[in-house]
Amino acid sequence: MKNLITAVLMTIVTTILLGLVYPLAVTGLAQVIFRDKANGQLIRRADGTITGSRIIGQPFSSPGYFHSRPSAAGTTGYDASASSGSNYGPTNKKLIERIKADVAQAQVDNPGRLVPVDLVTTSASGLDPDSTPAAAEFQVARVAGERGLSEDEVRCIAAAHTSGRTFGLLGEPRVNVLLLNLALDERKPMPKP
Amino acid sequence: MTANGWLQILLFFAITFALTKPLGVFMTRVFGGERTFLHPVLRPVERLLYRLTGVDETREMRWTEYATAMLLFSLVSLLLLYLIQRLQGVLPLNPQKLPGVDAASSSTGFAASAFNTAVSFTTNTNWQSYVPETTMSYLTQMAGLAYHNFTSAAVGIALAIAFIRGIARRESATIGNFWVDFVRCNLYVLLPICLVGALVLVSQGVVQNFRPYDTAKLVDPQTVEVDKKDAAGNVITNADGTTQKERQTVTEQTIAQGPVASQEIIKEFGTNGGGFFNANSAHPFENPTPFSNFFELLCIFAISAGLTYTLGRMTGSQRHGWAVFAAMTVLFFVGIAVSYWAEARGNPLLAGTDQTASALQPGGNMEGKEVRFGVANSALWATVTTDTSCGAVNSMHDSFTPLGGLVPLTNIMLSEVVFGGVGSGLYGVLIYVVLSVFIAGLMVGRTPEYLGKKIEAYDVKMAMLNVLIFPLLILVLAAISSVAPSFGTSQLNNAGPHGLSEILYAFTSGAGNNGSAFAGISANTYWYNTTTGLDMLFGRFFMIIPMLALAGNLARKKTVPPSLGTFPVTSPLFTTLLVSVIVIVGALTFFPALSLGPVVEHLLMRACQTF
Numbered sequence: 001m002k003n004l005i006t007a008v009l010m011t012i013v014t015t016i017l018l019g020l021v022y023p024l025a026v027t028g029l030a031q032v033i034f035r036d037k038a039n040g041q042l043i044r045r046a047d048g049t050i051t052g053s054r055i056i057g058q059p060f061s062s063p064g065y066f067h068s069r070p071s072a073a074g075t076t077g078y079d080a081s082a083s084s085g086s087n088y089g090p091t092n093k094k095l096i097e098r099i100k101a102d103v104a105q106a107q108v109d110n111p112g113r114l115v116p117v118d119l120v121t122t123s124a125s126g127l128d129p130d131s132t133p134a135a136a137e138f139q140v141a142r143v144a145g146e147r148g149l150s151e152d153e154v155r156c157i158a159a160a161h162t163s164g165r166t167f168g169l170l171g172e173p174r175v176n177v178l179l180l181n182l183a184l185d186e187r188k189p190m191p192k193p
Numbered sequence: 194m195t196a197n198g199w200l201q202i203l204l205f206f207a208i209t210f211a212l213t214k215p216l217g218v219f220m221t222r223v224f225g226g227e228r229t230f231l232h233p234v235l236r237p238v239e240r241l242l243y244r245l246t247g248v249d250e251t252r253e254m255r256w257t258e259y260a261t262a263m264l265l266f267s268l269v270s271l272l273l274l275y276l277i278q279r280l281q282g283v284l285p286l287n288p289q290k291l292p293g294v295d296a297a298s299s300s301t302g303f304a305a306s307a308f309n310t311a312v313s314f315t316t317n318t319n320w321q322s323y324v325p326e327t328t329m330s331y332l333t334q335m336a337g338l339a340y341h342n343f344t345s346a347a348v349g350i351a352l353a354i355a356f357i358r359g360i361a362r363r364e365s366a367t368i369g370n371f372w373v374d375f376v377r378c379n380l381y382v383l384l385p386i387c388l389v390g391a392l393v394l395v396s397q398g399v400v401q402n403f404r405p406y407d408t409a410k411l412v413d414p415q416t417v418e419v420d421k422k423d424a425a426g427n428v429i430t431n432a433d434g435t436t437q438k439e440r441q442t443v444t445e446q447t448i449a450q451g452p453v454a455s456q457e458i459i460k461e462f463g464t465n466g467g468g469f470f471n472a473n474s475a476h477p478f479e480n481p482t483p484f485s486n487f488f489e490l491l492c493i494f495a496i497s498a499g500l501t502y503t504l505g506r507m508t509g510s511q512r513h514g515w516a517v518f519a520a521m522t523v524l525f526f527v528g529i530a531v532s533y534w535a536e537a538r539g540n541p542l543l544a545g546t547d548q549t550a551s552a553l554q555p556g557g558n559m560e561g562k563e564v565r566f567g568v569a570n571s572a573l574w575a576t577v578t579t580d581t582s583c584g585a586v587n588s589m590h591d592s593f594t595p596l597g598g599l600v601p602l603t604n605i606m607l608s609e610v611v612f613g614g615v616g617s618g619l620y621g622v623l624i625y626v627v628l629s630v631f632i633a634g635l636m637v638g639r640t641p642e643y644l645g646k647k648i649e650a651y652d653v654k655m656a657m658l659n660v661l662i663f664p665l666l667i668l669v670l671a672a673i674s675s676v677a678p679s680f681g682t683s684q685l686n687n688a689g690p691h692g693l694s695e696i697l698y699a700f701t702s703g704a705g706n707n708g709s710a711f712a713g714i715s716a717n718t719y720w721y722n723t724t725t726g727l728d729m730l731f732g733r734f735f736m737i738i739p740m741l742a743l744a745g746n747l748a749r750k751k752t753v754p755p756s757l758g759t760f761p762v763t764s765p766l767f768t769t770l771l772v773s774v775i776v777i778v779g780a781l782t783f784f785p786a787l788s789l790g791p792v793v794e795h796l797l798m799r800a801c802q803t804f
Contacts (some may be wrong), residue, residue, distance in 0.1 A: 002247070002650065003261055003262045003265050003708075004265050005247065006246050006247055006248060006262070006372060007262070007265040007266045007268070007269045007270075008269050009246040009247065009752065010242075010246045010248075010266060010372065010375075010376075011266065011269045011270045011273055013242060013245050013246055014242075014340070014344060015270075015273065015336055015340055015429070015533050016341070016367050017242075017333055017379075018339075018340050018343045018379065018384070018431050019336030019337070019339065019340035020335070020336055020759050022384065022387070022388070022455060023335040023339065023452045023455040023456070025388070025455060026388065026391045026392070026395075026401055026450055026452070026455040027401050027402065027403065029392060030391070030392060030395040030401040030402075030454060031401070031402065032230070033392065033395075033396075034392075034395045037396065037397075037398045037399075037400070038395050038400055038401045038402055038454075039400065039450075040400045040402070040403050040404075040407065040448060040450055040478065041398060041403065042407060042409075042448075045749060048241055049362050049410055050407055050408065050409040050410065050448075051409055051410060051412060052409040052411075052412070052415055052446060052448075053407075053409070053477075055398050055449055055477040055478070055481050055728075056446075056448060056477055057477075058409075058413070058446060059411070059413065059443070060412070060413045060417045061413065061415060062413050065413050067414075069564075073472075075419050075420070076415070076417045076419060076441060076443045077415075077417065078446060079325065079446070079447065080409075080446050080447060080448040080449055081406055081447040081448070081449045082326065082327065082471065083326070083449075083470045083471045083472035083475075083476050084323060084324075084471050084472060085472065085475070085561040085588075085589035085591070085592060085712070086589075086592065087561070087589055087591040087592060087686050087687075087711070087713030088314070088560065088561075088591070088592055088686070088687065088713070089591060089592065089686075089687040089689075089691035089694075089695075089711075089713070089794070089802050089804075090540045090542065090558065090560070090593070090594050090595060090691075090794075090798055090802050091593065091595075091687075091689060091690075091691060091794055091797060091798050091802065092686075092687050092688070092691065092803065092804060093688075093804060094802045095560065095592075096543070096803050098777070099545075099546065100536070100544065100545070101545070103546060104545075105547035107545065114546060114547035115545060115546050116543060116546075116547050116548060116553075116554050117539070117543065117546040117547060117548045117554070117556060117557070117558075117559045118554065118559045118564055120546055121543075121546075121561075122560060122561065122763070123475070123559040123562065123563050123564070124472055124475030124562055124563050124571075124586070124587065124588045124589045125470075125472035125475040125476045125477065125537060125563065126472065127472070127476065127477055127566075128477075128563050128564055129477055130563070130564040130565055131521055131564055132553060132554035132555070132564055133552075133553040133554065134547070134551065134553035134554035136556070137553060146213060152274075152684040153538075165197070165483065166482065166483045166484045166487075167195070169200060169201060169204070169398065170201060170483035170486070170570075171483020171484075171486065171565050171566060171567070171570060171571075172483075172554075172555045172564060172565060172566065172567035172570075173552075173553070174564045174565050178412065181412060181413070181729065182412065185412070188230050
């Protein structure tokens with residue numbers, strides 16, 4: 001019986017300490033020390049509207065933009081309130097057919113070339129902000145043509161938004177697609193249709 | 194596979210190794226009641242907690258009372274979590290105005306989903322049949338779910354310490370005080386490191402706020418084809434069985450926010466694994482950079498590795514601690530080698546794609562993986578999260594190649610003893626140690642001894658009880674589900690052998706208190722919520738009780754001095770025997786099921802068969 005009373009009291013006391021005081025303390029410190037990062041690294045336009053988060057991917061499919069990876073988040077893809085992978089197994093017909101169609105579409109720009117695998121596979125979160133440098137290189141010619149820029153200049157802008165491995169060791173090289181496309185728009189906006 | 198990939202894996206392991214002794218020594222001091230450098234700050238808080246809850250810290254408990262206190266605490270905190278979920282609609286810190294969990298089905302009286310979640314977090318499983326960002330309010334996440342990340346980890350560690358005391362003490366009726374072990378673990382081990390670690394994560398970009406979800410205007414608005422739905426929200430199908438499509442323009446992105454970092458750190462450090470978001474540690478807000486990924490991986494292994502040192506220290510046989518560590522190391526490297534190799538090799542069915550590793554891309558099977566992690570870090574994480582009972586994921590195991598996915602599944606089936614869950618990994622492996630010693634004793638024809646304690650019939654019975662409950666739960670529940678089209682197989686996302694793997698993984702993950710999933714399975718149904726709920730509950734507590742009984746019995750025994758016939762538990766021979774026993778018990782039990790799932794799928798994939 002004594003242990004039951006202790007169990008109830010312990011639950012209440014530790015809930016206050018670990019469930020309320022601790023997260024509030026972390027929030028307080030984080031908001032003071034790392035304000036931008038704690039709030040999701042949002043990109044705002046001059047009028048205050050939010051363009052996106054620097055670390056959350058967005059869908060891009062217009063020819064003048066570097067495309068992002070396919071996404072299984074939400075019903076429409078890149079839904080940052082419903083993160084998800086496709087969860088298709090490696091022998092699933094739906095997966096094989098989806099990739100077949102995406103490969104065909106991607107090869108329109110580069111007939112006969114193998115498509116970098118990340119460009120036609122969904123990410124784990126459905127919100128992957130990055131694509132590989134290989135996927136960017138694969139699209140340079142198309143983007144340069146659509147925007148009337150030289151391929152070298154587009155490559156140069158892409159390189160500025162490419163991160164290498166952390167300390168030269170951890171993770172994989174990657175290109176932030178949203179930041180790259182915003183930089184392209186700044187350099188030379190797409191001609192109005 | 195690349196040299197860089199292996200370098201990352203080796204560096205990860207080297208740092209884990211380096212952390213083992215300092216953490217092990219620290220935990221020995223904390224649970225032995227010795228002063229540490231944190232005492233000037235935390236000792237008054239500890240005293241205050243005892244005063245508020247009526248705990249006498251000098252009082253020792255027999256194993257039965259220790260078990261009772263642990264069960265009562267688990268029950269009370271489980272009920273509180275259930276209540277918080279059901280009442281979150283009227284509680285504060287709910288900017289998205291989410292209703293109570295299962296509010297829609299509450300007319301039936303039994304909220305299967307809320308029950309499942311409450312059990313899941315109390316048992317350190319963190320299986321999630323719900324989508325967090327559209328289900329749980331900020332208050333539920335932090336005071337309900339993150340709270341249990343602390344307490345279920347502390348319960349596990351307390352139990353492991355109690356078990357070690359059982360081995361170390363002689364002619365003693367008691368194995369410690371549950372409340373004291375529990376409080377000390379939370380205050381000295383978990384809380385300080387989480388406070389610092391959470392800020393490290395925020396510095397990498399893990400969010401920590403109470404903002405309502407933000408809305409962004411897309412740079413490149415999209416027109417997408419989606420399934421057409423009727424007024425009731427059901428998909429409309431044509432006469433020929435295909436679904437009707439409609440075009441929809443998407444111009445905005447809703448960005449979920451929340452107090453993530455404070456939960457993320459304890460989720461890894463306490464080997465809990467329940468994501469703040471549906472995509473878990475693959476979500477950029479939970480795991481934004483390669484560095485955060487590396488840091489989180491270290492947190493998953495840290496305590497469990499340290500506990501092997503604590504074992505050596507408390508039992509006075511440091512070399513025994515290292516012998517157990519060595520056995521774990523062997524199993525870790527086998528797992529990562531197979532899984533990394535399989536994922537880097539890729540999927541032969543994806544014609545027209547370039548899956549070769551180069552300077553510009555990691556290549557391999559990238560379905561369900563993030564670019565910043567690539568195949569090396571995804572395979573490493575999948576191995577680490579299932580070596581332990583963590584279950585957080587940074588890639589989708591369901592989309593792994595068959596052999597790549599076989600590794601996490603097998604790791605859990607070996608009872609997660611490769612470092613293992615915090616506490617549960619250590620007492621899990623000690624059960625196997627007792628069995629190994631027993632088998633060695635049979636081979637030489639002498640009464641087996643373990644660190645001076647004679648291992649007798651009662652001890653082996655308790656150990657076997659612990660070993661047998663686990664496959665019984667998994668195989669029976671998976672068997673029922675896989676022959677039930679209406680409630681079992683109808684919830685699968687993949688056909689063929691992969692579907693069986695999804696079911697098998699679900700119940701293995703539940704009974705092993707892991708919480709990762711072949712997540713294609715739609716487990717938020719009455720059947721799966723209830724059965725996986727019971728699976729987790731029995732998988733935790735029915736295994737703990739025989740383990741504590743064994744600890745209590747060991748504590749009572751006299752020690753006998755080692756003789757020539759004693760099988761030393763410090764030698765490479767012992768390590769080899771321990772690895773063999775773990776593998777043989779696991780393989781004998783689960784090989785038939787595995788051969789029908791991942792193994793068959795692998796052969797069919799190489800033969801280019803799809804489902």
